[in-house]
Amino acid sequence: MGDFKLYSKNFVLICVSGFLYFGSFYFLLPTIPQFVQNIGGSAGQIGAVVGFFTLTSVILRPYFGKLADGYGRKKFLLAGSGVFSLLFVLYAHAGGISHLYVIRLFHGVAHGCYLAAAYAYVADLAPIQRRGEVMGVYGVANVFAMALFPAWGSRIITTTHDFNYLFTLSAITAALSFLALVMIDDSKPDAHGGQKKGIFEAGLKPPVLAASVTFFSASTVYGTVITFLPVYAPEKGMADFGIFFTVYAVFTLLSRVAAGKLSDIYGRRKVVLPFLCVLAVATFCLPFLSNLYMLAFIGALFGLGFGAFMPALTAYVVDKTEPQERAGALAFFTSFMDVGITTGAIVLGIIGGWLGFEVMYGFAGVILSCGIVFFAFFTGRQSR
Numbered sequence: 001m002g003d004f005k006l007y008s009k010n011f012v013l014i015c016v017s018g019f020l021y022f023g024s025f026y027f028l029l030p031t032i033p034q035f036v037q038n039i040g041g042s043a044g045q046i047g048a049v050v051g052f053f054t055l056t057s058v059i060l061r062p063y064f065g066k067l068a069d070g071y072g073r074k075k076f077l078l079a080g081s082g083v084f085s086l087l088f089v090l091y092a093h094a095g096g097i098s099h100l101y102v103i104r105l106f107h108g109v110a111h112g113c114y115l116a117a118a119y120a121y122v123a124d125l126a127p128i129q130r131r132g133e134v135m136g137v138y139g140v141a142n143v144f145a146m147a148l149f150p151a152w153g154s155r156i157i158t159t160t161h162d163f164n165y166l167f168t169l170s171a172i173t174a175a176l177s178f179l180a181l182v183m184i185d186d187s188k189p190d191a192h193g194g195q196k197k198g199i200f201e202a203g204l205k206p207p208v209l210a211a212s213v214t215f216f217s218a219s220t221v222y223g224t225v226i227t228f229l230p231v232y233a234p235e236k237g238m239a240d241f242g243i244f245f246t247v248y249a250v251f252t253l254l255s256r257v258a259a260g261k262l263s264d265i266y267g268r269r270k271v272v273l274p275f276l277c278v279l280a281v282a283t284f285c286l287p288f289l290s291n292l293y294m295l296a297f298i299g300a301l302f303g304l305g306f307g308a309f310m311p312a313l314t315a316y317v318v319d320k321t322e323p324q325e326r327a328g329a330l331a332f333f334t335s336f337m338d339v340g341i342t343t344g345a346i347v348l349g350i351i352g353g354w355l356g357f358e359v360m361y362g363f364a365g366v367i368l369s370c371g372i373v374f375f376a377f378f379t380g381r382q383s384r
Helices: 010-027 034-036 041-069 073-091 097-123 127-161 163-182 206-235 240-266 269-288 294-319 324-355 357-382
Strands: none
Touching: 010 097, 010 127, 010 163, 010 206, 034 041, 041 073, 073 163, 073 269, 097 127, 097 294, 097 324, 127 163, 127 240, 163 206, 206 269, 206 294, 206 324, 206 357, 240 269, 240 294, 240 324, 240 357, 269 294, 269 357, 294 324, 324 357
């Protein structure tokens, strides 16, 4: 694809597509529980609606990654974003919770298809000496979408109570993501040769598996914090806890690009491990939360740590794989984020219900610490 520049057509368009795609996803993130209740669903059914989406996305993502390695990234980007857009229209016609289950299953399929190809496409664009920087810049699109669209979606429902309007807006946003992808050039690494891999062969390579386990440990913390902080902070006397998410977003944006570039200069391990430790410190501080200043400080550490280690760890996975297995490896790797978030929300949530949120966050910190030690041990052996 020629010499790479951050303002090149393909990279700008894939970032625009990512921003719009994740925007359409984030419109529903805070509002889907309200919609389930609106059509007569119970609390348990809210969890099932969220779980069906995650389940199909995680299970099928490595399969779509393998196909994207063989047939090119663009086809699966277009298929994922196109179907994702069309399915929003069906939400308005869901006659009951059973219909919604089916829609969410297919929505998860489309989500897995898009993500399997998106990260691999960006990795194909990035020259090896700038891989961390490029992955970090692409991640900013997701952060911007997270900062804007959930609040926008919540405001729409709060002010209008019109879910049909929200679904229409989500469909249009995803459709614009699709249109941005129409104009990109395709990337098909198999055209350059190389042995084809099995569905899970690339993901089970020791470096990829080590990175995935580490990603799982950090994502478990993320799922726990994002899910339960809105309940935990008011218990500590901080009803206005929005400062955490604001500071988190700011520090994520600041760290994501800078740390990715640092990993290109000093190596992935020297960036991943210190910033994971920053994330661990933030997690272990949560049981001692006492005021808004401390909440803002934890949000800053959380954003700094999570925002910085992700592009470096993703670049590490790309470094350890061949182009013809890249999508499959990244699909396997990124699926561990969904698994970790679900584990944090459900498994650690049970611990929080039994023993209290302070103990829950302590457990989350221990899980992350185990992930840090594991990655340090594995990469230390590899370097020796």
